[in-house]
Amino acid sequence: MFKHILIPTDGSRLALKGIKAGAKLARALGARVTGLYVVAPYAPPMYGEAAMYVPGLSARDYKRNGARAARKALAVVESEARRAGVPFAAKVIYSALPWEGILRAARSGKCDAVAIASHGRGGLGGLILGSETQRVLAHSKIPVLVVR
Amino acid sequence: MFRHILIPTDGSALARKGIRAGVRLAKALGARVTGVYVMLPMRPRGYDDTAIFYAGVSSRGWRHSFDKAARKALAVVEVQARKARVACKTDIVHYVRPWQGILAEAHRRRCDAIAIASHGHGALGGLILGNETQQLLARCRIPVLVVR
Numbered sequence: 001m002f003k004h005i006l007i008p009t010d011g012s013r014l015a016l017k018g019i020k021a022g023a024k025l026a027r028a029l030g031a032r033v034t035g036l037y038v039v040a041p042y043a044p045p046m047y048g049e050a051a052m053y054v055p056g057l058s059a060r061d062y063k064r065n066g067a068r069a070a071r072k073a074l075a076v077v078e079s080e081a082r083r084a085g086v087p088f089a090a091k092v093i094y095s096a097l098p099w100e101g102i103l104r105a106a107r108s109g110k111c112d113a114v115a116i117a118s119h120g121r122g123g124l125g126g127l128i129l130g131s132e133t134q135r136v137l138a139h140s141k142i143p144v145l146v147v148r
Numbered sequence: 149m150f151r152h153i154l155i156p157t158d159g160s161a162l163a164r165k166g167i168r169a170g171v172r173l174a175k176a177l178g179a180r181v182t183g184v185y186v187m188l189p190m191r192p193r194g195y196d197d198t199a200i201f202y203a204g205v206s207s208r209g210w211r212h213s214f215d216k217a218a219r220k221a222l223a224v225v226e227v228q229a230r231k232a233r234v235a236c237k238t239d240i241v242h243y244v245r246p247w248q249g250i251l252a253e254a255h256r257r258r259c260d261a262i263a264i265a266s267h268g269h270g271a272l273g274g275l276i277l278g279n280e281t282q283q284l285l286a287r288c289r290i291p292v293l294v295v296r
Binding site for chain 2: 001025027029118133134145
């Protein structure tokens, strides 16, 4: 049914649930998976008075930190994919909005499904605290497997 | 991966998308499906001034009018499942809120996944317009495949 499942991760424990479900689904359907980590683009430090007290992160340090976090998060997806015995590819995307990065990656990678976890705050809680999964759902054109 | 997929329907064209995806997934995984239609419970007519002017619907009339819609909606699930050669059962449940009925049915039938369509309004739109899928996602403990 699905041939290529996108599994976004932010390295959190919640994301692990989505990773496990995505890998299992891929195994059952004979699909391949792509693990995705979205990094926010570098924001240059302010040049106000605050800049004197807050040591900003240089662009190079920022990039290195992002790459390290991405490697760590994607290694989890890779190990789950390997355990499930499904083909795996890793992808890092730069986007200020995680959901936008996820959908862009799904489009460019021609994925036909997304597997993602959700903390499951509905209604007002979701509105205030923000749920990337809900935003992905709102904008996605492909099916999304939401795991709790 | 999933053994028993719940497919809620309200008979709309949108729900049809969820049905199609749910049945396809069930076929790919060798799972069975249960179609469910959530019906409003009969409200007894009010005994105040308005009752004089408004001829209330009898309990039988109420059920009759909904039963037809429910059977029609569930027939779609049955036809799709038969076409895909997937084992299928259908149920009608009575709840005020659709998501309550869906969750209760998933629990009662021990489904391990739900396939459902969503019109995909965002957080704010969903809050105003009411989005059963979002309500469901906020409370559901089993994975949900959301289709657009």
